[in-house]
Each structure stands twice: as structure tokens, then as C-alpha cells.
Amino acid sequence: MPKYIMALDQGTTSSRAIIFDENGLIKGVTNREFTQIYPKPGWVEHDAMEIWGSQIGVAKEVLLKCGLSVNDIAAIGITNQRETTVVWDKNTGKPVYNAIVWQCRRTAPICDDLKARGLTEKIREKTGLVVDAYFSGTKVKWILDNVEGTREKAEKGELLFGNIDTWLIWNLTGGKVHVTDYSNASRTMLFNIHKLDWDDEILKELNIPRAMLPKVMPSSHIYGYTTTEVFGGEIPIAGDAGDQQAALFGQACYAPGMAKNTYGTGCFMLMNTGEKAVESKSGLLTTIAWGADGKVEYALEGSIFIAGAVIQWLRDELRVLDNAAQSEELATKVEDNNGVYLVPAFVGLGAPYWDMYARGAILGLTRGAKREHIVRAALESICYQTRDVLEAMQKDSGITLKSLKVDGGAVANNFLMQFQSDILGVPVDRPKVIETTALGAAYLAGLAVGYWKDKNDISAKWQIDRTFKPQMDIDTKERLYKGWKKAVKRSMDWEDK
Numbered sequence: 001m002p003k004y005i006m007a008l009d010q011g012t013t014s015s016r017a018i019i020f021d022e023n024g025l026i027k028g029v030t031n032r033e034f035t036q037i038y039p040k041p042g043w044v045e046h047d048a049m050e051i052w053g054s055q056i057g058v059a060k061e062v063l064l065k066c067g068l069s070v071n072d073i074a075a076i077g078i079t080n081q082r083e084t085t086v087v088w089d090k091n092t093g094k095p096v097y098n099a100i101v102w103q104c105r106r107t108a109p110i111c112d113d114l115k116a117r118g119l120t121e122k123i124r125e126k127t128g129l130v131v132d133a134y135f136s137g138t139k140v141k142w143i144l145d146n147v148e149g150t151r152e153k154a155e156k157g158e159l160l161f162g163n164i165d166t167w168l169i170w171n172l173t174g175g176k177v178h179v180t181d182y183s184n185a186s187r188t189m190l191f192n193i194h195k196l197d198w199d200d201e202i203l204k205e206l207n208i209p210r211a212m213l214p215k216v217m218p219s220s221h222i223y224g225y226t227t228t229e230v231f232g233g234e235i236p237i238a239g240d241a242g243d244q245q246a247a248l249f250g251q252a253c254y255a256p257g258m259a260k261n262t263y264g265t266g267c268f269m270l271m272n273t274g275e276k277a278v279e280s281k282s283g284l285l286t287t288i289a290w291g292a293d294g295k296v297e298y299a300l301e302g303s304i305f306i307a308g309a310v311i312q313w314l315r316d317e318l319r320v321l322d323n324a325a326q327s328e329e330l331a332t333k334v335e336d337n338n339g340v341y342l343v344p345a346f347v348g349l350g351a352p353y354w355d356m357y358a359r360g361a362i363l364g365l366t367r368g369a370k371r372e373h374i375v376r377a378a379l380e381s382i383c384y385q386t387r388d389v390l391e392a393m394q395k396d397s398g399i400t401l402k403s404l405k406v407d408g409g410a411v412a413n414n415f416l417m418q419f420q421s422d423i424l425g426v427p428v429d430r431p432k433v434i435e436t437t438a439l440g441a442a443y444l445a446g447l448a449v450g451y452w453k454d455k456n457d458i459s460a461k462w463q464i465d466r467t468f469k470p471q472m473d474i475d476t477k478e479r480l481y482k483g484w485k486k487a488v489k490r491s492m493d494w495e496d497k
């Protein structure tokens with residue numbers, strides 16, 4: 001058996017390739033940011049060819065960096081930004097339009113129409129999702145309705161749809177394999193999560209031909225092999241999961257009631273609910289965690305659209321930071337937020353508010369408000385949003401979390417982690433490997449090819465780096481959170497419909 005597993009982690013802002021050893025430890029990482037395209041306010045696109053190029057580029061680079069060849073890799077696991085939609089021509093392999101990113105709000109009117117037609121409940125029952133522009137279904141419809149010639153071609157079976165996992169696997173296999181996994185399918189708003197099949201009724205409502213859709217497979221499975229043109233040899237592609245579900249797997253949250261929160265571009269809290277699809281009454285999503293060991297398991301999810309991205313915004317647009325890490329230094333230069341709240345509703349609000357028309361706001365400014373306060377308010381907003389979601393999660397599941405496992409790029413920020421623990425009143429556990437998304441994809445791939453034995457083998461590898469314990473007094477905590485709730489209200493229903 002070759003010595004390593006390679007994970008390809010295609011995120012919202014960067015493509016990453018990571019090589020893991022049998023202890024689940026990182027041997028090498030490479031990372032490449034790619035272009036974010038904002039054609040209009042609220043619209044977000046990526047160039048699918050650039051995504052493919054950057055992903056394959058980092059994969060080759062990491063092999064070189066580690067001095068490894070194709071024969072050293074036992075399997076590849078894919079994990080991806082979810083919901084982002086690519087439609088391409090089956091014959092040429094070329095996308096017919098840019099990838100429409102999960103954050104894009106352009107299909108809000110299509111969602112309003114679905115709601116007006118009384119389909120909200122039916123869609124929730126079948127897919128576990130709320131009707132929102134976030135998911136892929138309305139994005140596919142938008143492409144077929146707006147890009148010339150695509151509907152005819154789709155009806156003739158000449159176009160294919162895929163999320164980024166599907167797009168990467170298609171390209172890695174030289175256009176031979178058109179698949180996705182249960183976790184990704186469950187984010188399309190086209191998939192019946194109980195029957196485990198594409199839903200003909202929803203497809204009809206959105207006028208999407210079934211022939212465009214990929215075959216849905218387990219998340220740990222050999223889907224195909226890389227063509228020799230890619231790496232000069234064949235490697236089995238054996239893991240596929242949406243990045244948030246992959247992180248749940250990488251954090252070894254295998255028992256019902258176990259949860260993690262991932263702090264990347266957005267912030268996503270998922271709780272394993274086992275073989276039971278728990279219905280949310282508090283604004284969360286019911287989603288498929290993964291298909292593995294011959295069964296499908298479910299999760300409750302709280303999706304926060306903007307988390308680490310607010311720090312990128314401070315860096316790239318406001319230019320008050322040189323780099324993301326500097327946010328910690330600035331936030332700790334001041335004693336508190338000085339009454340300043342930042343609601344990062346740049347692309348509307350996700351869980352538990354689901355307001356496609358909310359927009360970002362900075363409130364509570366006075367003459368004494370400094371750059372440091374705004375930076376601090378941005379970091380605090382990530383923690384308040386997480387509390388919103390945790391409260392909903394505890395209500396829906398009836399489980400009170402004793403601690404929260406965290407991961408993702410932004411958890412390197414110690415101020416963020418301490419404030420998170422303070423505002424939740426719950427200890428926050430940061431593991432040694434914070435690249436748990438990639439690790440989860442590697443585990444899923446490794447299990448499929450027998451590189452690791454089973455989930456117990458994996459659970460034993462989870463190691464803690466640091467626990468952040470709550471230190472804030474209850475009055476301060478509640479006063480701060482109350483301010484947040486007030487600020488959120490002001491940001492809602494801002495954009496005209």
C-alpha cells in the first residue's frame with residue numbers, strides 16, 4: 001500500500017492540496033487563492049477553468065514539495081465549497097457560464113416565486129432546506145433561463161451540471177465520470193434526502209432536465225481513477241464530501257450529538273444526528289452528513305454566510321489590515337467594542353434568520369470609535385452569529401453541548417476563540433490539525449481503499465491543541481449579546497425586493 005493520502009480541498013477563496021500520513025498528520029500543504037468575481041452588488045462568480053487550473057496546480061506542487069510521485073499516493077479525497085454551480089458542455093468540457101457561487105444572491109426572485117407558489121413546506125420536507133438563493137437548484141435554473149442556447153442543449157442531454165466536486169472529478173478522470181456524493185447532493189435543493197434520489201417534482205417546478213444531474217454515490221467509494229495526463233499515473237479517487245460535512249468527519253464526530261464549528265469564509269456548525277433526519281423548528285437545515293459503511297447519516301446545520309470573509313473585507317476593501325492575523329493584535333489593543341457592532345450581512349443572512357435582503361451594517365459609532373473597535377466588532381460578529389446558531393441547535397436537538405470542537409483557517413486567532421468561549425459560556429476545543437476539512441476527505445478516501453481500517457482507527461488520532469474556557473461574567477456576556485440582537489434587526493430587510 002502506498003504511504004500517503006492526498007486531499008484536494010477546493011474552498012471559496014483558495015484551492016488547497018494536502019498530503020496526510022497514516023497518523024492523519026500533514027506531510028505537506030500547498031495553497032492558491034483565485035479570482036473572486038463580483039459582476040453586480042450581491043452577485044458572486046468564479047471561473048470554473050481557473051478553479052480546475054489552480055486545484056491541479058497545487059496538487060502537482062505538493063507532490064513536488066514533498067518529493068513524492070504518483071506511486072506514493074494510495075488515494076485522493078475531494079472536498080469542496082458546496083452549492084457553487086457549474087454547467088458545462090459534455091462534448092467540449094467547457095463551462096457555459098462562470099460558476100455561480102453559493103454566496104450569490106441573484107436568484108432571490110426565483111426563490112420568492114417558489115415561496116409565492118406555496119412550495120416552502122414541500123421543499124423543506126423533501127430536501128431539509130429552506131428556500132434560499134444559497135442552494136444550487138435556482139442557480140441551475142438561472143443559467144438555463146439566461147444563457148443563450150443552454151436550455152435547448154440541456155434538453156438534448158448535451159449539458160452537465162455539477163457542484164465543484166463533480167467538476168473536479170469529471171476533469172480528473174478525463175471526462176469519464178459524472179458523479180457526486182450524498183452530502184453534496186443534499187445541498188442542491190433538488191435531492192430528496194429521505195428517498196435518496198433527485199426529486200422529479202422539484203425538477204419540474206424549476207424546469208431542470210434530470211439528464212444533467214450527476215449520479216449520487218456514497219462519500220467513501222472508488223469513483224474512478226485519475227487519467228495519466230493529470231499526474232502521469234492512475235490514482236483512485238475514493239472520497240468526496242462537501243467541505244462542512246468533511247470537517248465533521250475529520251473531527252471524528254461520529255456519534256449522534258457530536259458537533260463542530262468550522263471558521264473559514266463562512267462559519268458552519270454541524271451536529272451529527274445519526275441515521276435520523278431531524279427536522280428543524282429554529283431555522284437550521286437538515287442535511288446529509290455522509291454516506292459511508294453502507295448507510296447514510298444526517299446532520300443539523302447552522303450556516304453563517306460571512307465569518308473569516310469579514311476579515312478579508314477589512315484587509316482588501318477597507319484596507320485597515322495588512323493581513324488576517326493582524327486582526328488579533330488590533331482587537332486586543334482595546335478593552336472592549338466601545339459599543340460598536342458590525343453585522344456582516346454582505347450577502348444576506350443565513351441561519352437562523354434567512355433574510356436574502358439583509359445587508360451589512362456598522363452600528364453604535366460614536367466620535368471615539370477607532371479602527372481597533374471596528375476590527376474587534378468584526379471578530380465579535382463571528383462569535384455572536386455562532387451563538388445564534390448554537391442556541392437554535394440546542395433547541396432543535398434537545399442536547400446541551402458540553403464543549404465545541406472548532407476548526408478552519410480563522411481558529412488560529414486566539415482572541416476569536418476566547419471571545420467565542422466567553423459569549424457561548426461553553427469551552428472551545430481547538431485540535432492540533434485545524435485543516436479538518438481536508439483531513440475528513442482524506443479519511444473518507446483512505447477508508448474506501450483500506451488505508452485505514454475503520455472509524456475507531458480514525459477517532460483515536462484526534463488530538464487537542466488548546467481548550468479555551470469561558471471567563472466572562474454573565475452580565476457582560478448577556479449585555480453584549482443583547483446589543484448584537486438589536487444590531488441584526490437593523491440590518492434586516494434592507495435591500496429592495
Ligand SMILES: Nc1ncnc2c1ncn2[C@@H]1O[C@H](COP(=O)(O)OP(=O)(O)O)[C@@H](O)[C@H]1O
Pocket residue numbers: 011012013014263264265266307308309310311312324325326327328408409410411412413416
Ligand atoms: N488569524 C486570523 N484571524 C481571523 N481570521 C482569519 C485568520 N486567519 C485566516 N482568517 C480567515 O479565515 C479564512 C480562511 O480560512 P479557510 O479555512 O482557508 O477558508 P476557506 O476554506 O473558506 O477558503 C479567511 O476568510 C481569512 O480571512
Ligand SMILES: O=P(O)(O)OC[C@H](O)CO
Pocket residue numbers: 010011012013080081082083102242243244264265266267
Ligand atoms: O469555502 P468554505 O470553507 O467557507 O465553505 C463554503 C461552504 O461549503 C458553503 O456552503
